[in-house]
Amino acid sequence: MNTKYYLAVDIGASSGRHMLAHLEDGKIVLEEIYRFSNEMIDRKGYKVWNVRRLFQEILSGMKKCAELGKIPYSMGIDTWAVDYVLLDENDRRIGETVAYRDKRTYGMDEEVYKLITEEQLYLRTGIQKQIFNTIYQLMALKKKEPGQLERAETFLMVPDYFNFLLTGRKVQEYTNATTTQLVNPATKDWDDELIEKLGIKRNIFQEIKMAGCEVGELEQEIQKQVGFNCKVILPPTHDTASAVVAVPSRKEETLYISSGTWSLMGTERLQADCSKESMFHNFTNEGGYGYRYRFLKNIMGLWMIQSVRKELVPDMSFAEICELAEKEEITSLVDVNDERFLAPESMVEEVRSACWETLQQVPKTIGEIAAVIYNSLANCYAMAAKEIEIITGQKYQELHIVGGGANADFLNKLTAKYTGKTVLAGPTEATALGNISVQMITAGEFADLKEARECIYHSFEIKLYKA
Numbered sequence: 001m002n003t004k005y006y007l008a009v010d011i012g013a014s015s016g017r018h019m020l021a022h023l024e025d026g027k028i029v030l031e032e033i034y035r036f037s038n039e040m041i042d043r044k045g046y047k048v049w050n051v052r053r054l055f056q057e058i059l060s061g062m063k064k065c066a067e068l069g070k071i072p073y074s075m076g077i078d079t080w081a082v083d084y085v086l087l088d089e090n091d092r093r094i095g096e097t098v099a100y101r102d103k104r105t106y107g108m109d110e111e112v113y114k115l116i117t118e119e120q121l122y123l124r125t126g127i128q129k130q131i132f133n134t135i136y137q138l139m140a141l142k143k144k145e146p147g148q149l150e151r152a153e154t155f156l157m158v159p160d161y162f163n164f165l166l167t168g169r170k171v172q173e174y175t176n177a178t179t180t181q182l183v184n185p186a187t188k189d190w191d192d193e194l195i196e197k198l199g200i201k202r203n204i205f206q207e208i209k210m211a212g213c214e215v216g217e218l219e220q221e222i223q224k225q226v227g228f229n230c231k232v233i234l235p236p237t238h239d240t241a242s243a244v245v246a247v248p249s250r251k252e253e254t255l256y257i258s259s260g261t262w263s264l265m266g267t268e269r270l271q272a273d274c275s276k277e278s279m280f281h282n283f284t285n286e287g288g289y290g291y292r293y294r295f296l297k298n299i300m301g302l303w304m305i306q307s308v309r310k311e312l313v314p315d316m317s318f319a320e321i322c323e324l325a326e327k328e329e330i331t332s333l334v335d336v337n338d339e340r341f342l343a344p345e346s347m348v349e350e351v352r353s354a355c356w357e358t359l360q361q362v363p364k365t366i367g368e369i370a371a372v373i374y375n376s377l378a379n380c381y382a383m384a385a386k387e388i389e390i391i392t393g394q395k396y397q398e399l400h401i402v403g404g405g406a407n408a409d410f411l412n413k414l415t416a417k418y419t420g421k422t423v424l425a426g427p428t429e430a431t432a433l434g435n436i437s438v439q440m441i442t443a444g445e446f447a448d449l450k451e452a453r454e455c456i457y458h459s460f461e462i463k464l465y466k467a
Contacts, residue, residue, distance in 0.1 A: 004443070007065060007072035007230075008435035009058055011079040011159075012239060013261050014038060014306065016054065018061030019432035020070055023445060027459040028436070030429055033068060034061035040099045047102040047343075051085065051093075051158065055165055059225055066227030074214075074439045076235035077159045078242045078431060081179035081286075082134045085161040086204070087154035095148045097158065100132035101343040104144065108136040111143060115197045119279065124194055126274040126285030127181040130298060131339070134180035138200060155204040159237035166232050167216035172206045173234045175241035178287035183208070185272035185285055185293070211236040211289050212442045233442055235435035236289050240264045240296075245289050245434030245449065246427060247400045248457035255385060255396035255421070258430065259405025261303045263377065265384045266296020267392065281387045289438060290449060295392070297384045300336040302405050304373045307347035312366050322410040324367035325374050332360035333376045378414035385419050398422045402430035406463075416465040423467075427460035 008019045018034040036057040040047040058077070065072055086094040098104060112121070112135060127133065141149055156164060157176045164170050177183050177190075182205075184191040190205050215232040223229045236242045243258040258264040272285035272293045286294045302318075309321060334341075334354040344350040351369055355362045363369040381399075389395055399421045401412060406425040416423040427433055437452040446452040 003070075004445075005065075005070050005072045006436045006439045006443075007062070007075035008235070008432040008439075009061065009075060009077040010239065010242075010432045010435060011038060011054060011077070012431075013080050016057060017432070018064065019429065019436070020065065020072065021433075021436040023440075026455070028433065028455055030432065030436075033070075034064045036060070040101060043096055046096055046104065047099045048096040049083065049099050049158070051097045051161065055162055058162060059222070062226040071228045072230045073443060074231040074233045076233045076237075076435045076439050077162050078235050078237050078239045078435050079159045079162075081157075081176055081238045081240070082132055082137070083158050084134060084137070084180075085156050085158060086148060086152040087156070088151050089153045091154070094151055095145065098137065100137070103343070104140040105131050105136040108139040108143070111139050112136060112198070116194065119276070121181070121194075122279040123274050124184065124191060125181050126185045126272040126278070126293075127178065128282045128284035128298065135182055135198070139198065142199065149200065152201070152204050154206070156206065157237065160206070163215045163232055163234070166218055166222055168219050169216045170206045171209050171213070171215055171234070173237040174208050174210050174291070175236040175287040175289070176238040177208050178285075179238060183287070185274065188287070188291060209234060210291065211241070211438050214442070233439045235438045238286070239431045241286065241288055241294060242432075242434030242438070243403050243430040244268065244294055245437050245452070246430040246456055247402055248424075248427065248453055248460070248462060249400055250454070250457065251398075253394050253396065254400060255388065255398065256400040256402065257381065257405070257415075258403050259301065259401050259408070260403045260431075261301055261306065263299040263301035263381070263405065264294070264296050265299055265381060265388075266294055267388060267394070267396075269293045269295045269392075273391065277391055281391065283387070283391065289434075295388070297387070299377065299380050299384065300341050301377070302408070304336065304341055304347055304351070305370060307344075308351070308366070308369055308373070311346060311348050312369075316366070318408065321366065321370050322374075322408055324365075325370035326410045328367045328371040330361055330363055330368045330371050331375070332363065332372050333379055334358075334372060336373070336376050336380050374408070374411045374414055377411060378418040381415050382418035382420075385421070396421065398424055401425045402427060404428055406430075412463070412465045416467045420467045423465040425463040425465065427456065427462070433460075
């Protein structure tokens with residue numbers, strides 16, 4: 001019997017990889033077949049993504065499937081959120097794909113609020129305010145390079161753009177579209193009135209489709225390059241939305257953290273909560289698979305540790321950094337959600353300055369700096385958990401941590417300690433698994449999301465940390 005393979009192309013803010021999966025004895029078998037780096041580059045005064053290179057890397061990983069003789073039945077691409085590509089009337093890219101950490105959006109919130117108040121914007125979209133949301137990026141473009149918007153005929157989120165290059169078809173996937181802060185949570189479609197208020201052409205936005213839809217098959221030229229044809233399926237193209245699909249919970253009410261460069265902490269809901277209370281606590285209602293809502297809070301996450309490692313000890317593993325941090329007794333805490341940690345010149349100095357300014361012990365060694373960051377993250381998780389319980393009226397005994405951060409043993413221990421909850425850590429490859437699970441549901445391998453999650457629970461190791 002021929003094995004049916006599914007390919008997840010999972011591109012994060014620091015790296016990308018191609019993960020192949022198949023079912024064997026009722027369990028998912030996952031295999032990494034290709035990995036590549038990804039980082040922002042400075043070009044023409046902006047921090048940008050090299051999308052041309054990224055697409056070549058996508059093709060290189062697909063060629064690897066052909067070399068291995070493991071031709072995928074279908075494939076799906078997920079990336080980070082909020083960033084986009086504009087195309088002209090000839091489908092050529094307009095300008096650079098500016099990265100969300102670029103400072104061009106600073107002050108653009110006030111420009112948006114001249115047209116619609118912050119409260120009205122939240123009531124309409126349910127999306128938390130973050131200065132890099134697509135709505136502020138488009139306002140920055142309108143103010144600084146209006147010609148680009150005037151020339152634009154197509155707006156696509158980054159994974160939508162890659163799907164277009166593969167298939168020649170332009171569609172926008174729901175979970176990623178919601179992060180633009182331009183989608184109405186009631187209609188689950190573009191908010192035409194809001195887009196008009198902003199002075200942006202409505203016709204550049206494409207039809208929104210739910211994860212699980214087929215985009216199409218590979219174009220002839222792509223088939224020649226990679227050596228095969230397959231279906232291109234929409235997974236939840238926002239990597240966090242894919243990761244949440246893979247939360248191996250067996251309960252309806254679940255508290256989770258998708259832990260990676262960002263820590264996304266929240267729960268799944270069937271209705272968006274666009275209340276003033278949710279807005280006050282800065283929670284978001286991002287789209288999830290099957291029109292669920294990911295009611296969550298963005299927390300700075302392991303970006304801080306990644307930056308410190310790159311700055312001080314690039315050859316040291318994260319496990320080694322964790323071990324050093326666990327030996328320290330420093331009790332200083334910083335506000336990990338402070339914008340000062342978004343893209344500082346030196347993360348090390350920013351952490352030290354934050355401690356000094358609040359009259360706390362200033363960390364000196366890599367172990368002390370890491371201990372401050374890990375304790376600060378766990379403390380932030382605890383505060384967010386309390387807010388979620390107050391707003392939802394639910395009491396959660398367990399907390400699922402999925403994604404790469406599920407490997408951070410010391411942070412998991414601290415999270416159990418600070419939150420007072422049992423932490424279930426794993427699977428680490430949650431994003432790729434969520435991507436693949438939706439492809440498998442579409443192909444009929446699983447009946448529904450519940451069955452897919454049950455399979456994930458039995459297929460991968462889940463570590464328990466008691467409070």
